[in-house]
Amino acid sequence: GENVEQHPSTLSVQEGDSAVIKCTYSDSASNYFPWYKQELGKGPQLIIDIRSNVGEKKDQRIAVTLNKTAKHFSLHITETQPEDSAVYFCAPNAGGTSYGKLTFGQGTILTVHP
Amino acid sequence: NAGVTQTPKFQVLKTGQSMTLQCAQDMNHEYMSWYRQDPGMGLRLIHYSVGAGITDQGEVPNGYNVSRSTTEDFPLRLLSAAPSQTSVYFCASSYLPPGTASTDTQYFGPGTRLTVL
Numbered sequence: 001g002e003n004v005e006q007h008p009s010t011l012s013v014q015e016g017d018s019a020v021i022k023c024t025y026s027d028s029a030s031n032y033f034p035w036y037k038q039e040l041g042k043g044p045q046l047i048i049d050i051r052s053n054v055g056e057k058k059d060q061r062i063a064v065t066l067n068k069t070a071k072h073f074s075l076h077i078t079e080t081q082p083e084d085s086a087v088y089f090c091a092p093n094a095g096g097t098s099y100g101k102l103t104f105g106q107g108t109i110l111t112v113h114p
Numbered sequence: 115n116a117g118v119t120q121t122p123k124f125q126v127l128k129t130g131q132s133m134t135l136q137c138a139q140d141m142n143h144e145y146m147s148w149y150r151q152d153p154g155m156g157l158r159l160i161h162y163s164v165g166a167g168i169t170d171q172g173e174v175p176n177g178y179n180v181s182r183s184t185t186e187d188f189p190l191r192l193l194s195a196a197p198s199q200t201s202v203y204f205c206a207s208s209y210l211p212p213g214t215a216s217t218d219t220q221y222f223g224p225g226t227r228l229t230v231l
Contacts, residue, residue: 009154032217043118043204043222044157051217089156093218100145100164100208101172102218106156 002027002098006090006105013080014113021108023090024072030092033066033073038087038107048075080112115140118223120205126229127195135190135226137205145208146188147220150174150201157204163188195230202227 003026013019023033031052036044050057050064050073057064061080066073073092077084090105121136139146147162149172159172161180169180177199179191188207192199206220 006156034217034219036220041225043206043224044220045222046219049217049219091220095218099210099218100147100162101159101170102147102220103159103173104149104157106154 002030002092002094002103004090004092004103004105006108008108009106010109010111012111012113015080015082017080019075019077019080019084019110019112021075021088021090021110022072023074023092023105025092026071027092027094028071029094029096030071031094033064033090033092035062035064035075036089036091036104038089040086044087044089077110080110082112082114085110085112117141118205118207118221120203120223120226122226123224124227126231127192128231129196131195132191132193133195135192135203135205135228137188137190137223138186139188139205139207139221140186141207141209141221142185143207143209143221144185145210145218146182147172147206147208148178148180148188148190149204149206151204151225152201160190160203192228197230200228200230 034049037047038044063076091102148160149157163169163182205223
């Protein structure tokens, strides 16, 4: 199965700073790399994803970068705002027979101080 | 669409009691999963289903049963609750896009917070 490690486990930044969260995985067959955001008291929600044939993807203040050779991908948040405070999870997966049974990272608690 | 719904939102049980956590989705998704979330341990897969009538175990299945008689519903049963099952439980669904694209995007419900005394 997939081994997933996410770092850091907690991240505290000042409003306006950038934040970077890294996810390392073990399954070389992984081809889809999503990031989820979980706000307090809610279920996780997909915020950005990338496929294995793309190196970087941006959506306004968030971006994801992928290094398939090194088996890691990262979430980048620029110009952080207090509403970015949440728990972030990665869940790399290979599809196929692993469909529906994801392995999530341990989560990163991001706190943005006004 | 209501998406993925879960009931109840909160539940307190005594050790040894049984109960069923309900999960339903109205998106006609083939895949449904149950996860538990504990501090510092992320989301761990309990059971999952690839379609009506088909279920399988995840990483932490002990103490839980599931069944999937319809596409829409995927209940999780605790047969004899234990304090170690105190957790937040999330149900999720996903679908296989047409063609060869593989994007197992999970759609999560709001969760059930369970306390076992």
